Amino acid sequence: MANTDRVEARFYTRDGDGYVCGLCPHACRLKPGQYGRCGSRRADEDMLVAYSYGKVSSMCVDPVEKKPLFHYRPHSRCFSVGSVGCNIRCRHCQNYSISMMSYGKKRTTYESPRELVGMCRHEGQDIIAFTYNEPGIWFEYIMDVMAEDPDLHLVLVTNGFLNEEPLRQLCHVADAFNMDVKGFTEEFYGRICDGHLADVLRSAEIVHEEGVHLELTYLVIPGLNDSEDDVGRFCEWVRDTLDPDVPVHFTRFHPDYEMTDVPMTPVDTVMRCREIGMERGLNYVYVGNVLTEDGDNTYCPECGEAVVKRLGYLVNVVGLDGDRCSNCGHRIPIIR
Numbered sequence: 001m002a003n004t005d006r007v008e009a010r011f012y013t014r015d016g017d018g019y020v021c022g023l024c025p026h027a028c029r030l031k032p033g034q035y036g037r038c039g040s041r042r043a044d045e046d047m048l049v050a051y052s053y054g055k056v057s058s059m060c061v062d063p064v065e066k067k068p069l070f071h072y073r074p075h076s077r078c079f080s081v082g083s084v085g086c087n088i089r090c091r092h093c094q095n096y097s098i099s100m101m102s103y104g105k106k107r108t109t110y111e112s113p114r115e116l117v118g119m120c121r122h123e124g125q126d127i128i129a130f131t132y133n134e135p136g137i138w139f140e141y142i143m144d145v146m147a148e149d150p151d152l153h154l155v156l157v158t159n160g161f162l163n164e165e166p167l168r169q170l171c172h173v174a175d176a177f178n179m180d181v182k183g184f185t186e187e188f189y190g191r192i193c194d195g196h197l198a199d200v201l202r203s204a205e206i207v208h209e210e211g212v213h214l215e216l217t218y219l220v221i222p223g224l225n226d227s228e229d230d231v232g233r234f235c236e237w238v239r240d241t242l243d244p245d246v247p248v249h250f251t252r253f254h255p256d257y258e259m260t261d262v263p264m265t266p267v268d269t270v271m272r273c274r275e276i277g278m279e280r281g282l283n284y285v286y287v288g289n290v291l292t293e294d295g296d297n298t299y300c301p302e303c304g305e306a307v308v309k310r311l312g313y314l315v316n317v318v319g320l321d322g323d324r325c326s327n328c329g330h331r332i333p334i335i336r
């Protein structure tokens, strides 16, 4: 069990008088006194420290649809928790006040795993979601929280930029992932996010292979990742490498952080992305940050009947018998 002062990081090796971190593909080399690119790991003389362990910046009970997760326990609420730091650096990050450690020191409070679980249960929730900033860099804390209360259901909202071994370990305790695919070229990831597309796609494959529920989010940014070619290739990749049943959310960009010069995504563009997804054979494609009549509903891909209707966070399960369409009996992959 963790020492609350200094918790040793997992996944690192010694390198002369310093360390190489093995948690994410950046593989930071750190000398004593240095912090990793994520800001969440610090090299001390005697060990690499999980510096953000237990440091909580944000807590809220909110709908699971907000993650977004549409095929995981519809109409549930979850106890959502965030820390500070991120291992990539999106120029449009909406949570930059907590994700960018360099952007002023965000106040945090220390909550032990037992305290956090106690708060979650006190709120009457059995789903805990690690979200807001990147949860992968909170690996040790998340594992200790789940060890404290293994009956909790774990949701991770992640950028997917994590190495295989820690990701597989998280899969063994997680119930659902929402993973961002932020664009579909390495050029986009390098220029806008300081990350790598190939690593993220591999992570999505691992979660899918491990049999953990997965939904993908693609934030559509005008002129940067919204071409028919990029969106089409992304959808084909989901269809061919994962499964046409993996839910995909195309969400609307709002100007933020270092990208206030880029306009909000036109609604038509987001709706067109949804059409492209359906044309490419994806069965469950949704839009986000847009209020539409039908863009958030789940339709049976066999008979076309609405099985779940959503308007904002109003959710109405209208056509499901267990996990079957109540009209035609087709299996709809929604965990209830």
Ligand code: SF4
Residues within 6 Å of the ligand: 021, 022, 023, 024, 025, 026, 027, 028, 035, 036, 037, 038, 039, 040, 041, 087, 137
């Ligand atoms: S988790 Fe942080 S310290 Fe480790 S390699 Fe990634 S960015 Fe570097």
Ligand code: SF4
Residues within 6 Å of the ligand: 086, 087, 088, 089, 090, 092, 093, 094, 095, 096, 099, 132, 133, 134, 159
């Ligand atoms: S991955 Fe998420 S939290 Fe991290 S910088 Fe990008 S948008 Fe912000």
